């Protein structure tokens with residue numbers, strides 16, 4: 001289990017894998033699993049690519 005960095009609610013994961021993106025059921029934010037040991041979860045970047053033009 002993990003804790004949402006945004007709202008601190010507990011997020012349940014069945015088969016967490018590095019790179020997985022999950023959505024917090026409380027605040028709806030997208031979270032990406034950075035590492036499993038130790039468990040690190042970060043807020044996934046929004047789909048707002050800067051193509052550098």
Ligand SMILES: [Zn+2]
Pocket residue numbers: 004005006007008009024025026027028029
């Ligand atoms: Zn949350």
